[in-house]
Amino acid sequence: MRLPQIQIQTTDIQMKWKIHDPVQRIRQPRAEQTISQPPATVEIRTTPSNLQIDSSDARRDLGYLPTGEMIKRYAQEGRQEMLKGLSRRVREGRQMMLSAGKGQEGAVIQQIAKQNTGPKRPGPYNIKFVPSIGSVKIKYTPATVDVNITRNEPKIDVKVNKPIHDYTPGKVTGTMTQRPRVDIDVIG
Numbered sequence: 001m002r003l004p005q006i007q008i009q010t011t012d013i014q015m016k017w018k019i020h021d022p023v024q025r026i027r028q029p030r031a032e033q034t035i036s037q038p039p040a041t042v043e044i045r046t047t048p049s050n051l052q053i054d055s056s057d058a059r060r061d062l063g064y065l066p067t068g069e070m071i072k073r074y075a076q077e078g079r080q081e082m083l084k085g086l087s088r089r090v091r092e093g094r095q096m097m098l099s100a101g102k103g104q105e106g107a108v109i110q111q112i113a114k115q116n117t118g119p120k121r122p123g124p125y126n127i128k129f130v131p132s133i134g135s136v137k138i139k140y141t142p143a144t145v146d147v148n149i150t151r152n153e154p155k156i157d158v159k160v161n162k163p164i165h166d167y168t169p170g171k172v173t174g175t176m177t178q179r180p181r182v183d184i185d186v187i188g
């Protein structure tokens with residue numbers, strides 16, 4: 001006996017595919033940056049120097065006196081010389097009075113004249129340094145300089161730009177060119 005046989009025949013599906021690739025573009029714009037540096041602040045304070053020269057003692061040594069002091073000094077010297085002259089004249093008058101008429105016949109006047117004339121030495125001579133040492137007084141105050149510098153920080157501004165991202169997704173489309181099929185036959 002013969003048994004019936006089943007014969008199965010299949011036909012595969014056939015597809016035609018259209019594939020569109022995805023497109024992706026990424027651009028990064030440069031960052032915008034501004035930098036500024038403010039100048040430093042400089043403050044300079046100075047106190048001027050001071051030089052004081054006192055030459056009044058040196059001028060006094062040279063004979064230059066202030067006017068008021070010179071007037072007092074000359075008035076005092078004049079008074080002393082006037083008193084000396086007055087006492088000399090009194091002394092000479094007394095000498096003439098006491099010696100007159102004693103047969104001298106003018107010898108007293110000659111004697112007085114000899115006393116008032118002749119070489120007079122002012123005194124011992126020595127070297128004198130004019131003006132004297134240390135008679136000029138100097139006082140000096142040096143100048144001072146105070147410098148203050150204030151540093152200013154730089155100003156940096158940065159604007160970061162976001163990336164530009166363009167994306168076109170891919171696409172797949174398909175068309176069936178052959179349909180699938182299953183054929184079943186019974187033989188026998």
